[in-house]
Amino acid sequence: MAEVTVAVYGFRDEAEISLAHLASLGISGRVAADDEGGLNPGFFSDYSVRLVVMEADAAAARSALAESG
DSSP: OOEEEEEEESSHHHHHHHHHHHHHTTOOEEEEOOOTTTTOTTGGGGTOEEEEEEGGGHHHHHHHHHHHO
């Protein structure tokens, strides 16, 4: 089963909050951001931060994120 991006953020903390919201609903996922292995925490701001879930959970995740505003 493939992973899909359900949301894109400018900051990691926004993505982490959304990930926690999804987890509270039983939807697992992960935050994908390139920070050069932790050496450059601000690096991802040029490329954005993605919230990724399994393809089977994508519709439910998008709906939950849309409802939470």
